[in-house]
């Protein structure tokens with residue numbers, strides 16, 4: 144089976160053959176990028192010359208006479224050299240801001256089409272100048288596949304074994320779990336994590352997994368936009384929402400090879416709209432636990448960094464990490480906070496929001512990796528219409544305030560969670576007295592009941608305590624009656640009821 148790395152190498156080879164003038168490889172991993180370029184260029188008999196502002200050009204090919212350490216000299220040499228090289232400019236992005244450099248790039252793009260030379264920008268940041276955007280083909284270097292990571296781990300263990308410093312636990316099942324636990328990291332990061340685990344314990348084994356997972360959590364969070372969320376309760380912790388749970392259970396099987404062979408499409412994702420505190424975030428977490436997939440939470444607000452161009456890079460990076468961990472759940476909480484105004488933001492932020500949004504939609508529609516997207520939102524008015532169109536998400540669910548039966552279930556769940564037997568409470572009465580309460584408010588009433596009982600000689604909480612707590616709460620459904628009613632009206636024709644109380648209505652176009 145070909146790895147994503149192989150696929151990209153084939154694509155780059157094709158682009159070199161087709162004389163694409165400028166490529167951009169977005170990655171933190173220069174060495175891997177250069178290896179990819181060398182492997183793609185070799186069949187065409189072309190060499191790769193790497194340039195950096197500290198070392199100028201290096202590589203086997205013809206070098207410029209004298210110094211070419213300034214960006215302008217480098218570009219001039221590329222323009223003048225008469226070879227067939229692939230010129231890889233490492234970290235060239237800080238120089239895009241110089242007008243002369245941008246102009247030179249543009250001229251080069253025009254000239255290179257008629258040559259056998261190719262310019263490749265290799266950098267973690269792709270903040271391309273507007274004037275050359277159209278001449279540059281942007282590619283993402285995928286993160287290492289499990290096979291590549293296994294290769295790194297094996298080499299490392301072998302070399303340490305030779306020095307007698309480590310007793311290698313050769314158990315392939317363990318190795319596989321270690322490799323899986325490091326998916327999502329760059330090759331260099333993974334190698335460091337392995338080394339650290341080995342230093343920590345020279346009898347590298349099962350006990351090192353928690354350390355490895357903790358390291359990975361740190362590394363992923365360092366980017367600030369992704370959080371690797373520890374798995375918690377599965378769908379059993381979710382009261383009510385039967386239609387949604389049924390849907391999820393039926394989709395659980397759809398990730399297998401078996402399902403692919405049968406002709407089932409890969410599940411794409413869900414959009415959960417609804418009233419605050421009714422279990423949207425809880426659902427996102429429960430899905431990952433239920434399916435036993437890693438859960439990555441993307442901070443949609445943070446994707447929109449302060450610089451134009453950065454946002455796109457942020458999103459690409461997040462998507463790449465998610466894909467390398469696939470099958471995985473990517474959770475976009477409160478999506479309206481990030482994508483709001485994607486439709487009309489052109490003036491406000493020079494169209495960045497709209498552009499990032501568009502590339503997100505494209506990814507959502509075209510992704511081939513099993514990354515299941517769960518997006519949640521409270522305020523539908525802020526959502527761009529394109530997001531709601533068929534084909535983006537598999538389904539849009541509306542999560543309403545819980546009905547009586549659902550409230551009974553939620554009460555039971557939260558009583559049990561606090562080690563109280565629901566059978567000792569009058570659940571039907573409590574459910575009927577909590578009309579208009581959200582799941583979060585019901586949970587709070589249970590907690591309040593415990594607070595009432597505790598100071599009175601640690602007696603057990605009773606139905607009366609929960610009733611008292613309920614009576615003292617003004618539920619959101621009262622303070623926010625109007626927006627909730629509006630949301631319901633909106634959802635009636637556009638989303639499926641997560642509880643299954645209303646029959647599903649066909650989604651309108653647009």
Ligand SMILES: Nc1ncnc2c1ncn2[C@@H]1O[C@H](COP(=O)(O)OP(=O)(O)OP(=O)(O)O)[C@@H](O)[C@H]1O
Nearest residue numbers: 380381382419420421422423424425553582583586
């Ligand atoms: N259906 C439910 N079943 C069990 N517990 C629930 C349910 N709904 C809400 N809760 C409780 O309320 C808490 C808050 O819910 P959650 O964060 O999922 O709401 P939300 O819909 O994401 O709200 P928001 O729109 O404010 O983000 C949950 O952690 C859970 O303890």
Ligand SMILES: [Mg+2]
Nearest residue numbers: 423424476519
């Ligand atoms: Mg939430």
